[in-house]
Amino acid sequence: MDYLSTRGGPERLPFQDTILTGLARDGGLFLPADTPDVSRRLKEWSQLSYTELALEVMRLYADDLTVEELRGMIARSYATFRHGEITPVVAVGPIHVLELFHGPTLAFKDVALQFLGQLFESVLARRDTALNIVAATSGDTGSAAIQGLRGRQRLSLFVLHPHGRVSPIQALQMTTVLDGNVHNLAIDGTFDDCQNIVKGLFSDLAFRDRHQLGAINSINWARVLAQMVYYFYAAFRVMERTGTDRVQFSVPTGNFGDIFAGYLAWRMGLPVERLILATNENDILARCFATGSYSTGEVVATLSPSMDIQVASNFERYLYYRADGNTDQVRSWMRDFKATGSISLTPDGEPLDDPVMVAGRGDTEATLATIRNYWERHNYLLDPHTAVGVHVAAQFADAAAPTICLATAHPAKFGNAILQATGKDLAHHPLLDGLKGLPTRLTRLPADQTVVAAHIAKVLGG
Numbered sequence: 001m002d003y004l005s006t007r008g009g010p011e012r013l014p015f016q017d018t019i020l021t022g023l024a025r026d027g028g029l030f031l032p033a034d035t036p037d038v039s040r041r042l043k044e045w046s047q048l049s050y051t052e053l054a055l056e057v058m059r060l061y062a063d064d065l066t067v068e069e070l071r072g073m074i075a076r077s078y079a080t081f082r083h084g085e086i087t088p089v090v091a092v093g094p095i096h097v098l099e100l101f102h103g104p105t106l107a108f109k110d111v112a113l114q115f116l117g118q119l120f121e122s123v124l125a126r127r128d129t130a131l132n133i134v135a136a137t138s139g140d141t142g143s144a145a146i147q148g149l150r151g152r153q154r155l156s157l158f159v160l161h162p163h164g165r166v167s168p169i170q171a172l173q174m175t176t177v178l179d180g181n182v183h184n185l186a187i188d189g190t191f192d193d194c195q196n197i198v199k200g201l202f203s204d205l206a207f208r209d210r211h212q213l214g215a216i217n218s219i220n221w222a223r224v225l226a227q228m229v230y231y232f233y234a235a236f237r238v239m240e241r242t243g244t245d246r247v248q249f250s251v252p253t254g255n256f257g258d259i260f261a262g263y264l265a266w267r268m269g270l271p272v273e274r275l276i277l278a279t280n281e282n283d284i285l286a287r288c289f290a291t292g293s294y295s296t297g298e299v300v301a302t303l304s305p306s307m308d309i310q311v312a313s314n315f316e317r318y319l320y321y322r323a324d325g326n327t328d329q330v331r332s333w334m335r336d337f338k339a340t341g342s343i344s345l346t347p348d349g350e351p352l353d354d355p356v357m358v359a360g361r362g363d364t365e366a367t368l369a370t371i372r373n374y375w376e377r378h379n380y381l382l383d384p385h386t387a388v389g390v391h392v393a394a395q396f397a398d399a400a401a402p403t404i405c406l407a408t409a410h411p412a413k414f415g416n417a418i419l420q421a422t423g424k425d426l427a428h429h430p431l432l433d434g435l436k437g438l439p440t441r442l443t444r445l446p447a448d449q450t451v452v453a454a455h456i457a458k459v460l461g462g
């Protein structure tokens with residue numbers, strides 16, 4: 001499988017090069033040249049375990065690895081999960097909760113980043129080369145990336161997080177990791193500032209080449225690939241359980257990476273009735289579906305900080321399919337968006353019509369009410385991100401297509417929200433309670449690309 005840029009540049013790369021490159025050199029995002037149609041294999045796939053299924057999905061896209069190599073990477077990646085099913089699906093009241101938080105940092109990003117760590121290690125060893133990862137995080141990516149890459153010899157990792165805007169536990173999950181190859185940079189700014197700095201460093205081709213920069217942000221194709229697997233896995237479990245022939249998914253969304261994986265699973269032939277995109281008050285995507293206008297607003301801090309994003313980097317991949325692969329159109333949209341912060345995708349403010357995706361928004365009040373309601377009625381604790389998805393899903397209940405709500409984090413990561421919602425200090429996990437009081441390491445820097453670049457150059461000794 002070859003990979004092409006959403007912006008039409010001449011690069012055409014095989015899988016391993018795509019992963020090492022991250023962002024395409026024309027500023028676009030990589031997508032596979034074809035979408036395999038797997039509809040005739042679904043019956044057979046529905047019998048597979050998580051890791052067997054992962055192998056079948058991934059080998060379609062990672063065809064420059066041998067099946068044995070891929071099988072080994074998948075086995076090592078998911079051996080770190082604390083649940084035998086890796087991503088179990090639990091029936092809770094009217095919905096099915098897809099628990100994606102059984103990895104080392106208790107958030108869904110482990111599913112992709114444990115795999116990416118294994119993938120990098122083996123590709124870099126084979127090529128006898130090294131890579132310096134620069135990443136922005138709104139909270140969960142950072143710790144998941146650190147757990148995926150810590151202590152690995154051929155990799156350094158610089159993680160930019162917005163200082164004081166990630167939860168205290170999220171900060172500790174990052175800064176208590178003292179491995180020499182892990183560098184936490186606390187930026188005085190928002191997540192979007194961090195993401196812009198990272199994008200800026202990647203666009204500086206001289207800097208990027210001199211320091212062998214690589215990306216693990218959700219723009220990296222391997223992230224999307226690993227996340228596709230659980231859409232198949234969960235759909236099979238729920239169709240079997242309920243006797244239906246289709247399902248719908250509700251996805252708490254920030255950077256559009258997770259829901260985009262579901263969109264590809266649907267494009268590959270998974271019978272998905274709806275993909276419900278749920279945002280918090282930072283609702284650029286919900287507004288875009290309602291009005292056809294993709295336009296940024298101010299970032300507001302909410303109870304679901306991993307969704308406090310106004311520019312959703314993976315949306316460009318969706319725009320590529322929306323434009324039917326017309327890369328001139330994508331390039332002009334992205335140019336206009338960069339210049340003005342706003343583009344119109346439909347005439348006269350009409351809603352975006354999409355064959356599978358719908359969108360909605362849940363604010364702080366709805367988040368708290370949903371957490372409280374699920375605790376009181378169903379004795380189940382939702383983390384605030386998951387609660388946003390569960391709230392929006394209720395607007396799209398469908399008797400013929402049961403709803404699978406993606407649970408993207410363990411509630412103990414957001415104990416304050418649980419306390420606010422229920423009045424009780426219910427959410428704990430020994431992995432997190434054990435972090436308090438441990439030594440930490442971080443470097444605080446202004447939201448200035450030049451300063452960050454100079455710091456990275458100094459650490460890398462060039």
Ligand SMILES: *Cc1c(COP(=O)(O)O)cnc(C)c1O
Binds near residue numbers: 259
């Ligand atoms: C990252 C994250 C999200 C948003 O996922 P995207 O792929 O950025 O849309 C939602 N919930 C949690 C807990 C996260 O860590």
